[in-house]
Amino acid sequence: MSSTPLKQSAITSYPRFIGRALWLATEGSFAFYAWMTALTAVSLVGANAWANQVAGGMITTNMTDHVSWGLYIANFTFCVGLAAGGVMMVIPAYLYDDEEMHKVVIIGEAVAIAAIVMCTLSVVVDLGRPDRFWHLIPGIGKFNWPISMLTWDVIVLNGYLMINLHVVGYLLYMRYLGRKPNGWWYLPFVFLSIFWAISIHTVTAFLYCGLGGRPFWNSALLAPRFLASAFVSGPAFIILVMRILRVTTGYTAPLGPARTLIQIIRVAMTINLLMLVSEIFTVLYTGSAHAAPLNYLFFGDHGKTGLVPWIWTAIGMNLIGTALFFTPAALERSQIRVLACLLVIVGIWIEKGMGLIIPGFIPSTLHEIVEYSPSLLEWKVVAGIWGLGLIILTLSLKLIVNVFTSRMHVEENQISESLNH
């Protein structure tokens, strides 16, 4: 067969595939609809809070000229890690040609897509002038590339989204058609996405560590620590998602991938904790300029202790979670696994979010100590972002499950039909 009719069929049947996918992804049980309704409600609360913020000015947040980034940028940082970590699963799957991992990889990529959307939203809600968003668009705005690290971030995050949409879309489409995926169409992108996953995290770390005036961030360890924690939060999130899928849809992957994921978490978390210890030692033992923010973070400064409960909670969760991952029970008992995942996810959310962004501003560059804790409005907005992210994740997971369990694939007559057009 020549390639022309095949192309025609793709042109007509890919949109049909997307249409049917969307239709089926919104089918489900009562529990599914309840879940989606709840998420929608949370998103709407967030949207409303954000609209109020735009209308009333950002005075409605608790940020100040001293702590000029807060919960939004903290959440952004965590979501970048989640996005990168999701795709890290690709490495064992393709480098070692681990067939079983493929079922997990596609979940990882779905997580990545949802996480990138959350990243973008977290930045947009942080803008004082979202109406001027177009100034950021290369060509019609003024894009300060390559000088500003933020423009790099815009590029790598959007690129990453595109790559993942392509890989997921292509793999599912081929499954749907019942054809074997053609390596040339997706393997180069898979490898690209590996490098890209590392780059989104590195570039995001560079956003902070490139600022000489902020000693807390201005550390060469920042980017590697980012990566290590992404290798924890990403796999942990995927284990959770797999568990939920298993209970709700019966979509299972063999035990092998779960073991691989846990191995990754064990190693990455140990490295992460090691680097944390090394950083704390260097700073506190020499008592350099870095010491003040770390002191504030861990012990409080001049009686101001706003972040102390946060960071010790995070450290406690990370340590317990890691210890659980090292027990054999983590491999055998799913409750232990789920608990350990929850602990490290929340732990890293605090550590990479509130524990990383806020101390960059306390003390301020003139050594004033002005504390920050998020306002209710900020919490609502972040909850809304997670609501929307989970809606996207749920729908794409449903789609994946539908295709993989062959609940949705093309029928013969449809292909010939589109071939005849």
Place this chain on the structure above:
Amino acid sequence: MTNIEPNQSADSQASTHGDSPGTDPFTRRAAIKGAFATLGAAAFVAAVSPLRQAAKNTSAVEFMQQHYTELSPEQKATVIARLEAETKEKYGADVTIADDRPIPGTKFVYAINLSVCNGNGKCVEACHRENNHDRSTNQSYIRVIEMPKGTMDMEKGSTTYAGVVPREDKFYLPVQCQQCDEPPCVDVCPVKATWKEEDGIVVVDYNWCIGCRYCEAACPYHARRFNWKQAEVPADEINPDQSYLSNRVRPVGVVEKCTYCLHRTRRGRLPACLEACPTGARVFGNILDKNSNIRWILENKRVYILKEELGTKPAFFYYFD
């Protein structure tokens, strides 16, 4: 979650009848989904309705406005006329907004004599009034740090000192934008809304800034301020003598900073903070002018700059007698 056997029947029906929407379960579901989607969309519109209020404050012309450096003289005139009218409308004040450009052959530099400064804070107040800062937050571009004698470590200082000044064992360190020659704030801006002009002054186009506050995080001298709310200034207190790149009333949601009072200095006057200083600690001038006072000080005094190790190359100097 109990749904181990998820809607096998509905799904398989949908997939077998996928392309023949005439069957009953399909249309019923389509109707339900349609209803849900409509409901969701309506709820969304209601949720974001406060945006309509915000949209009223931004006209279409303002939305479309180009970057300052790309405006033709005619466009600039139109923009300025619009801004003046807006100030009249919102603040009830008649103001003139000029477009002061750098004077060729000028590089402005500031110096403060720390032996003389006594921490009275008159410069802070003068800045507040001169630059039409928000009254309720008492905003100013200048902060004065009270430092114990015998250290240069800002960690030991305090910006919240009160009472009679100067205190015996203290000295006073006023800090404002250092108009760095290697300004990190300019490098990080993703949309080039802030830049350094030929006379050394770092400015912000308040109508181009997207309010990401990356520059605020990057500045090592706490020199930048964000407009968390629209500034409140009574009509009779508004300084009507304004410039596009400096002290005009700023829009909400953008970043601003000290401009060495370019609406004064580019017209041959001195900065407001200098004129307000009762001790004569402040010296301002054109470093390229060989006969200037500032040149003499930089050549003959032991001068230092803040946070030299960061490589920002400030155009702002401190010295002791």
